[in-house]
Amino acid sequence: MSEAVLDSGAEIEAPGTKGVVDDFARDKQVFGVPWGKAMMWIFLLSDTFIFSCFLVGYMMVRISTTDPWPFPSEVFSLTVFGTSVPLLLIAIMTFVLITSSGTMALAVNMGYRKDRNKTFWLMVATALLGATFVGMQAFEWTKLISEGVRPWGNPFGAAQFGSSFFMITGFHGMHVSAGVIYLLVIAFRVKNGFYEKHGGNYEIVEITGLYWHFVDLVWVFIFAFFYLW
């Protein structure tokens, strides 16, 4: 078997399941992507299970409690100019996160074009939007805590509301915070030419992007199941 077949994933993919069998059966990299990207995907797969367990646990306690479940629409409403708008803060947070996903997608694209300046600024913008999201989440937590919502109980209904809320949004917020740091580290490396010394390869921007989009993806599910349901 030649060297090229051993280490590259670049050969033509056979159609359908034959391609899958080929990819796994040959003595070569299975997925035809850089190892860092494959590893990020596998990490995200494991993270999918963690968040799924949280959401399924939330579903289970919400089904099994006999106490009334608090109305998220009211609990998360904000009063603007004297009128109460349901879920306003959550809606704004959602829009901030989607905006950051867009800037991230553009950063990945600019990375592959080797436009280091644009990549840097788009990643910084993404990180700033992420930090804004965490800030708004801190505001939301403060508001709920001041109203008496605790992991072990709250005045608006079933005690399980607080435990699910703090676990799920807390774990997601931690992911966003870690993502902000990750983004800034990679952004500054792009800017100061770190990757030029390593063959000018900007796949790392796409790998960082995968993590960031995943955080946005998890929010889509939290928004649907926790805030809207």
Add this chain to the structure above:
Amino acid sequence: MAEEGQQHPLKIYYWIWVLLFVVSFFSYMVDYLNFQGAVRWTLILVFMFVKAGFIIAIFMHMKWERLALKLAILGPPAAILVLIWLMSYEGLYVEDTRLEYYGESTMVPQEVPHH
């Protein structure tokens, strides 16, 4: 795979970006317009899967990856459906048990303060 990884025209990203905003607006409207019951749950799920699909397929480039990677990453989460199915039955059973032994809830929730 192209020699330089995932390179696609910018246009597709702008499109998906706009669509994500539009679909998020729709899912917010589900709450704002106060849909209830089966309609609410169906709409929430439809908008959720549309958004998740766009993010995974386009922003995360899954659409352009090899089928081997797609199956390896998107296949295993299907196991979660079994967990959902089991836990929903378990949840109903626990609820029945609580009603049987503790009776109906006597909790009177407070109004949410508006400030």
